[in-house]
Structures are given as structure tokens and as C-alpha cells.
Amino acid sequence: MLYRSPAQPLSMMATVGKAMFFDPALSGAGKLSCASCHVPSLHYGPAGNAPVFQGGPDGKREGRRAIPTLTYLERQPPFSIGPDDAVADDISRTIAVPAKGSAHAAKSAANTAASAANLVPQGGLFLDGRADTLLQQAHGPMFDPDEMAASEEKVAARLQTVAYAAPLRDLAGIRGRKSPDFLLSEGLFALARYQIEAQEFHPYSSKFDAWLEGKAKFSPSERAGYLLFNDPKKGNCAACHVDTVGEDGLPPLFTDHQYEALAAPRNMALQHTHDAAYYDLGVCDQKPDGRKTLAPYCGMFATPTLRNSATRQTFFHNGVFHSLDEVLDFYALRDSELDRFYPRGPDGAVQSYNDIPPAYRANVDTADAPFGRKPGAAPPLTVEERKEIIAFLQTLTDGWADRSKTDTHFSK
Template identity: 50%
Template sequence: MIRAGSVLLALAALLFTVAVASRERMAAGQVPAGPRLSAMAQLGAKMFFDPALSASGQKSCASCHDPAHHFGPPDGRSVQSGGPHGELSGIRAVPSLAYLDRTPPFTVGPESLYDQDAIVAVPGTVNAGAKNPLGPLKGQAARKHAGQPNDVPQGGLFWDGRADTFQQQALGPLMSPFEMANKDTASLVAKLRKATYAEDFRRLFGADIFDHPTRALDEAGFALSRFQIEDPRFHPYSSKYDAYLHGHATLTPAERRGLALFNDPDKGNCAACHLDKPTPDGQPPVFTDHEYEALAVPRNPAIPANHDPDYYDLGICGPLRHDAYAHQNANCGLFKTPTLRNVATRRVFFHNGVYHSLKQVLRFYADRDTRPGEIYPRRADGSIAYYNDLPPRYRRNIDRIDAPLNRKKGDKPALTDAEMDDIIAFLKTLTDR
């Protein structure tokens, strides 16, 4: 007689094998059969994994947004390469595409549509002069626009918020000269016309779809957006912390200490921007308030564009954003606060990829102003090149109010090495399983 326990073990082993095989197929770009994804999303998945859609024929969306790395970069390079022949270097670190589905459109309004105490996102716009129902404003809001302290940039996709929808975001890298480098709509649509899935386009959008390049490009962006929305791998909420929030897991002592430091307004104060509580309607936290900060991380010499001393990446103010917001001095040097989900698996941090470990990131926060010589390079005369990746005229935008960035040179840093290790232990609980 076969024991029930043996049967259960065998069944568990079989299910594990199937799950691993499924992950391997998806990582290789093969879309599983069945009702899990709509026909539109399956078309988007085929495009997402297709290197033929790049000018070089070597870069797909998945090349930089690897499913095996939670849709983030697959290696520790500060920026990824692309271009017509794959020879051009990017100018910013590749952000993850995971957990973007609840990102609101870019707007400027009262801080905040999101709150440290888990205020749920409010769709639409808000009056800039409205009274903030959340009480006293935090650092960024207190600094923004003299006479309009409530005005805070928030929402949008990319580091600078220049895209409001997944459709806009998906088409950006396809046309970027240093990414997939299609020179125009016609050249990209010509590739789609020759793709192995061209018949899928005709079936979904009409037999004459490729005779209308602008519409074909719009539909391609829509299919890519449906893939990001429908595929649960982009937002699985399967981490240990999610299990902990549901009462199904227990944090270790180090993880508990790290969580306390993460929330402590005088220590890590991470939760001021990386919200860690469920929303009132029960949605799990995405670990960002979708707002923007000028943190003044040091210049990264590994980015070729930075070899020009007159070049600066100013976030909302460009070089990639060109609307009215890009011409407002108060927005210069501000970059979007990313989600911290799966952050412990990343090897590149901040918009310019200057750091490659969580310990370096936490030391930056603790030492930026207390021990600046540990953060910024020195000039030929031995003086410290403070805030060396932001022109002096924009340095008033830098966050010097919110802990742990509210200290001065010589002050005791907000975090010890041991406390940083505890925060890192907690951050590891945010990794999806």
C-alpha cells in the first residue's frame, strides 16, 4: 500500500517541476497556452521577447527587463547598451517594470496622494491650493514652490515621469536612439509586418493593419501594455513580507529590527517615501509614494555622457523630458522614488547606477552630510566636491529636511553598520518567491 504522505510528496515534486519548467519557458519568451493571458497580452509577450524589433536585431525589451531578475536589469552594469549596432551606452540605470500597475499619471499637487499611514491612491487631479488633509507636510512638500508649499510632483513612469500610460512607456525604448533605436514609425512597423506573429496582428486589428503605420504602432503599444497588466509575474505580491502581513509568516529578530528602523522617523525613515502598509481598501503596499526627490547622489564616472563636464542629468528637467515641467527650476534634480519590492535582488541603484549594493545605498543616506568625504570625490585642492552631479543653482532642491538627510557635517550618522544590516535583512523579505 502506498502511503498518503508519499503520494503528497510525489505530487509536490511534480508541481514544483512543472512550475520550474513554466518559469524557464517564460524566461525564454515562450507564452504558455491557456486562458491565463488574453490574445492581446500574448501578442504583447511575443513582442516583449523579440530582439528583431531592435535596429541591431540583438535587443528585446526582456534584454534589459529580464523576468528572471524581476523585470529589472540582468547584470550589474550602471547603464545598459543599445543603439543601431548595440554600441551606444544609456544614460540612466534601468528600472524594474514590476509593480507599476498602480502608478497614477504624472501631476503636480498636494502632498500626498499617498501617505506614510497608508492613504489609498486618489485617481484624477487635485487642486494645488487645497488644504492637505494629512497634516504637516514632509520635506519635499515643505520645500516646493515658495507660496505653494503643497505642490509636489508625483506619478508617471520612467525616472522622470514623462510617460503616463503603459502604452507610452512601452513604446519609449523601441524608439530611443540608445536603446532599441528604431528610427521612425515606418521602420518599426516594417519589422512587425515581417514578424512570425504578424498574422496575430491581422487577426486582432484587421487584415490591413500594416497599411496604417501609426495605428499599427498604437496597437503594438497597447498589446505590450496588456502584457504588463495581465501577466501576474509583474505584480505577484508573493514575498515573505506579504505573507507576514497576512499572518502567514514570522519575521526573524533581525528582520523585525530592520522593519522598526525602516519606519522610525529619526533613524531610517524609509517609510516616509517607501510606504510599507496596506491601503485602507486592503491593497498591499507597493513601497513607493510615487513622488520625486532630489537626493544628490554622486556623479557616476562609469556613464560615458558624464565625461562631458557640462552635461547633467536633471531628472524632470531633462534631458529626456521636454514639456513645461522640464522648464521649472524647482523640478531640476528630482527623480521618482522607485518601489523597493525585490530591491535586494538588484545590483544597480539610483537613477545613475552609481551604487551596486544596498549597504552602499544606506551609507549614502547616513553619510551624505555627516561624512561627505566618504561620499563625494575631492577636487585637486583637496576640498570636497559636494553634490557634484547637480549644478549649484539647483541645489536648493536637495532634501536636507527628512531624516536621515537632516544632519550636518560632524554629526553622528542616523544609522550604525549593525542597523544597516538589520534594514537589509528586512529588505530581503520583499523579494518575490
């Protein structure tokens, strides 16, 4: 039996956080709530297939990155750079940068310890790891001028008057009544508590979870996909998207909390990419001098959980892909069919890895399968095998236990 935290009624603080999560009046325009981007019925991910969200005071400003899910963040460790440990949920907070040209051991789904000596970024929230707590995470989009575009003064003022925040004002006590800043901090804490306490943010209710407990069987295609997912010479997906139960008995998160430079193609559908000097370099852009001090990690973005990935319509940090078929094609064919994903320049040459400046292209993962194929080489996964992996990924969608009671397809 897998261990899951027992469901409990929401605390008063989390109840306030829930009300805040759905309150559009907290935004600058009064029209966007947290739930506008993180839709509960879509596992707290985005609706539609737009690469990024349109926000800001007029609802027309383009967000910087694709919207991540808010599910399964309760076990995310703080950001650090240190030895590779693919299953650790309690990584110690260290910062280390490898020497230039140092060796990088390949990651394998069959032997995650093989890369343990690598120094890698890991942990943290957002795609660049710039926040360590859900309280810090809540602060980001609420006050981002391209997202909810709120002001601290407006949010603090609403928390002083809105009816749902009366318990918050009581909990904040004398200091909360005297200090708007303190009341605002308590409000952001309430948002964090809601995400931690509400079980719908981490239900572990997929068919895969039922399979782990012997309550469901994979179909032939799901089983084939599961084996390919774990085959180090095929998908090798489990090298980063760890799918095994740890010593703590907790269900797997399908991420190792680490960061990779996968070289997703530049998304020319985004306004800011038409500036040739613009690059989003992930980890090394989380602080002003990062492109120098964290240069070995430029171009790296967080490895997301694959739970509920089958319900998404945008993938990678810039939302360049819109289906799991496109994602699997990219993994299988990136290096062998470069012109399928990258444009050709005026000289006719393929502009590979075109969303990373040349100075940082050595950071791109070419060592870990399924990458590293020579141009024209046969792909590690056939079209049919890619579809089988997608069939397995569909078993990671939460709510299977509920559907199986009424859907004969799931109850066989």
C-alpha cells in the same frame, strides 16, 4: 486577507505583447528585445552591475540612466504636481509650482500627513515621469537610438508579416491592414496589455506579503529592520516607501509615487559625465523648457518601489551604487561624511552634491530624516542597524512562497 487581482489567461492582445517582449528582431540591430534589459528571472530588472545598458545599433552606445524594473507599474498614477498624499493611487492630474523660498514640511514615516501641504511631483512612468501609460512607456526604449534603436517603419513591417502577430492583424481589422501606423500603435498597446495582465509583473509573493497575511514570521533581524524602516528618527524609510495597506486592501507598493532630489554622486564611470556641462536633472528635463518652468524640481527622480530591490546590482538614476550596503551608507552618512561620497576640488573643498548645478542645489532633500546631519555628527543608523534594514528589504523579494516549500531556512 489582502486583495489581489485573480490570475486569468492572457488575452489574445496580451499574448501578442508577450511575443513582442521577447523578440530581438524588433530592435535596430536585431539583437535586443525588451527582455534583454528587463530580465524575467530578475523581476524584470537588469542583469549584471553595469550602471546603464549598452544598446544602440551597434550594441555599444551608453544608455542615459540605470534600467528600472517593470514590476508593480499597474497602479502607477499619471504625472502631476500637487499636494503630497503618500498613499494615493488615484492622484488627480494637476500641475503646480511652489513660490520660490516656500516652506517644505519634513516627511515622516510616523505621520505622512505632516507634509500634505507640500507641492510635489508624483506619478508617471520612467525616472522623470515623462510617460503616463504603459503604451507610452513601451514606445520610449524601443525607438531610443541608445537603447533598442528600432525604427517605426521596421517594427510596423515586422508586425505585418511575423506569424505571432496574425491575431494582432485580425484585431486591428481593415484599418490595421491599411495603416502601418495604426498597426504599430496596436502593437505597443499589446506590449502594455502583457505587462498589465501577466501576473509575474505584480505577483505580491514576497515573505513580507506572507507576513501581512499571517503566513510567515520575521526573523529577529528582519523584525528589527522593519521597526527601523518605520522609525521616523532612524531610517524613516516608510515616509517615501510606504509599507502600509491602504483602504482598498491592496498590498503596499513601497513607494509614494513621488520624486526626491537625493544628490547621488556624479558617476564618472559613465562617458557623458566627462562633459562638465552635462547634467541629468530628472523631472525638469522631461520637457525642453523644464529647467526654467520646473526649476524647483530640478534634480528630482522617481522614488522606486523597494520590492525586489535586494536582487538589484545598480541603484539611483545613474547607477552609481552597486549594493544595498552602499545605498544605506549613503542615506545614513551623506551629510555627516561628505568626503566619503563627493570628490574634493583643486582648493581642497568637498564638492558636495556634485551632480546637480549650484543653481538647483536648494532642491536637495536636507529636511527629511535620515538627512540633515551636520558634518562630523553621529549617524542616525549604526552599521548593524543598516544591516538589519537590509535584512528586512530582503523580505520584499518575490517568490518566497515557492522557495519556502523546499528551503528549510524559509519554512521554519
